[in-house]
Amino acid sequence: MGEWSDEYDVVVAGSGAAALAGALAAAAGGRRTAVLEKTALLGGTTAYAGASIWLPGSRVQERAGIDDDSTETARTYLKALLGDDAAELREAFLEAAPRVVEFLESDPAVEFEWQAFPEYYDAPGRTARGRSFVPKPLPIERLGELAALVRPPVDRDRAGLSHDPSAPLAQGRALIGRLALAFTNTGRGDVRTGTALTSLVVEDGRVVGVEARGPDGPVRLRARHGVLLAAGGFESSAALREERAVAGSAEWTMAPEGSNTGEAIAAAVAAGAATGNLHEAWFCPGLVTPDGRAAFTLGFRGGLIVDGTGRRFANESLPYDRMGREMAAATGPLHLIFDAKSKGVPAITIPAADPEEHLAAGTWVKAGTLAELAAKIGVPGDALAATVERFNGFAAKGADEDFHRGEDIYDRYFTGGGHGLVAVDEGPFCAARMVVSDLGTKGGLRIDPDARVLDASDRPIPGLYAAGNTTASFTGPIYPGPGVPIGTGMAFAYRAVQAMTSEEK
Numbered sequence: 001m002g003e004w005s006d007e008y009d010v011v012v013a014g015s016g017a018a019a020l021a022g023a024l025a026a027a028a029g030g031r032r033t034a035v036l037e038k039t040a041l042l043g044g045t046t047a048y049a050g051a052s053i054w055l056p057g058s059r060v061q062e063r064a065g066i067d068d069d070s071t072e073t074a075r076t077y078l079k080a081l082l083g084d085d086a087a088e089l090r091e092a093f094l095e096a097a098p099r100v101v102e103f104l105e106s107d108p109a110v111e112f113e114w115q116a117f118p119e120y121y122d123a124p125g126r127t128a129r130g131r132s133f134v135p136k137p138l139p140i141e142r143l144g145e146l147a148a149l150v151r152p153p154v155d156r157d158r159a160g161l162s163h164d165p166s167a168p169l170a171q172g173r174a175l176i177g178r179l180a181l182a183f184t185n186t187g188r189g190d191v192r193t194g195t196a197l198t199s200l201v202v203e204d205g206r207v208v209g210v211e212a213r214g215p216d217g218p219v220r221l222r223a224r225h226g227v228l229l230a231a232g233g234f235e236s237s238a239a240l241r242e243e244r245a246v247a248g249s250a251e252w253t254m255a256p257e258g259s260n261t262g263e264a265i266a267a268a269v270a271a272g273a274a275t276g277n278l279h280e281a282w283f284c285p286g287l288v289t290p291d292g293r294a295a296f297t298l299g300f301r302g303g304l305i306v307d308g309t310g311r312r313f314a315n316e317s318l319p320y321d322r323m324g325r326e327m328a329a330a331t332g333p334l335h336l337i338f339d340a341k342s343k344g345v346p347a348i349t350i351p352a353a354d355p356e357e358h359l360a361a362g363t364w365v366k367a368g369t370l371a372e373l374a375a376k377i378g379v380p381g382d383a384l385a386a387t388v389e390r391f392n393g394f395a396a397k398g399a400d401e402d403f404h405r406g407e408d409i410y411d412r413y414f415t416g417g418g419h420g421l422v423a424v425d426e427g428p429f430c431a432a433r434m435v436v437s438d439l440g441t442k443g444g445l446r447i448d449p450d451a452r453v454l455d456a457s458d459r460p461i462p463g464l465y466a467a468g469n470t471t472a473s474f475t476g477p478i479y480p481g482p483g484v485p486i487g488t489g490m491a492f493a494y495r496a497v498q499a500m501t502s503e504e505k
């Protein structure tokens with residue numbers, strides 16, 4: 001056995017929401033804790049997120065008077081969507097949800113507020129306006145030296161768009177800033193950026209530390225109480241996606257450059273861990289960007305999406321994971337068709353889209369007539385014309401008889417309450433190339449209700465815990481509502497640290 005470079009009570013791999021929530025719980029509980037982050041910046045995909053957080057039955061919804069939220073209604077909703085698949089994990093999540101919020105808000109650096117955002121399925125237990133909440137914006141001055149370590153906003157980081165460095169941190173960055181601040185304020189938290197976990201150190205069947213590649217070479221860090229793997233999924237690995245048949249591509253994922261390539265999952269598998277759900281991700285429509293990547297696209301306020309035959313195949317306003325799955329099942333190429341009225345793409349794109357750049361790059365094409373547009377994108381002209389004519393008829397009636405766009409509360413959330421069916425009838429016409437993108441994979445290490453990583457015989461591997469997109473999410477192929485990736489990640493990270501603490505000798 002080699003020498004330890006440093007000794008901690010808890011070592012956490014990753015620095016997204018799951019990792020930092022776990023790290024904070026460990027450090028606040030008196031444990032010397034290290035956060036290892038592979039890239040130079042903290043936050044992972046979480047820093048890009050809107051940071052809706054789905055943790056039902058907590059004091060935040062209670063403060064906001066969201067009467068239809070409770071652990072019971074959330075259970076009803078999850079059961080309606082998932083049946084009793086993974087019931088133990090569901091119950092563990094529901095039990096921990098209010099407690100993790102209470103714990104996080106007990107730190108003065110962490111503050112949340114409810115924000116209306118409908119859940120993604122019309123199912124029993126759904127709330128009228130949503131139960132998720134967001135972190136309050138954080139003045140950058142409060143972060144001190146940590147400010148330089150928080151990943152910039154997605155528009156800046158992905159597309160090089162300008163950004164006011166003195167602006168308060170918002171959304172995902174506010175969450176990361178707040179958790180990182182609370183963690184370092186404990187005085188027991190070390191943040192080690194540029195440090196990638198490469199393998200686990202196992203002694204007598206117990207994980208006792210990690211090996212990592214640091215800025216100055218390899219390090220070997222002891223973890224007396226446990227290792228928490230919360231290093232995202234494998235969405236940025238083309239090879240692993242292909243092997244596991246995950247829809248979309250490593251180029252079109254929303255994960256930050258150079259981040260989530262599945263190393264933590266591989267390290268655990270090498271130590272005997274079992275995996276599940278490996279073909280799953282949190283999917284979304286992606287608008288192909290001039291650099292060949294994709295922008296998360298949601299909230300359609302016009303336009304329609306056609307497949308390679310020139311026909312619509314789904315309600316474009318479906319919650320993004322559901323639309324992403326429809327796109328994965330459709331025959332490409334896929335295009336968003338819109339007209340001059342929208343003065344740019346009629347949807348929210350993250351990062352923001354610049355029409356001129358798209359037209360110059362050929363990711364959007366423009367034509368005076370639909371027939372010319374069809375020829376340019378290689379779909380049958382008569383089919384496209386018929387599709388648009390039928391869609392325009394629905395717009396005139398205010399009713400989508402084919403796919404019911406605009407009927408659900410989610411569809412109307414982004415349209416100011418209207419049905420969002422706008423006739424495509426004013427040239428020039430435009431087609432934007434669409435692909436299946438994702439917000440991270442959600443297949444990975446199998447865990448028990450205390451986030452202990454399981455082996456192939458369903459036995460916990462002592463000393464090893466995991467949370468967030470490093471794990472096989474108990475939600476399987478369903479994305480129940482805004483904030484489930486972050487909410488479930490934080491809840492299981494919290495449970496992991498509580499389990500470590502109770503197992504201390």
Ligand SMILES: Cc1cc2nc3c(=O)[nH]c(=O)nc-3n(C[C@H](O)[C@H](O)[C@H](O)COP(=O)(O)OP(=O)(O)OC[C@H]3O[C@@H](n4cnc5c(N)ncnc54)[C@H](O)[C@@H]3O)c2cc1C
Pocket residue numbers: 013014015016017018019036037038039041042043044045046047048049050051052053054154195196197198230231232233254255258259260261262263264282296350439440467468469470482483484485486487489
């Ligand atoms: C635009 C956008 C909006 C979104 N909005 C929401 C939302 O509102 N609510 C919600 O719940 N979800 C949202 N999501 C999805 C969500 O952000 C992610 O699925 C979730 O944050 C993943 O969290 P995580 O902690 O598992 O991983 P991440 O936040 O991705 O963090 C993983 C970190 O681990 C690091 N890492 C990887 N390998 C190693 C290694 N070997 N050693 C050390 N570190 C390593 C990575 O560099 C990364 O920093 C959104 C995503 C996007 C892109």
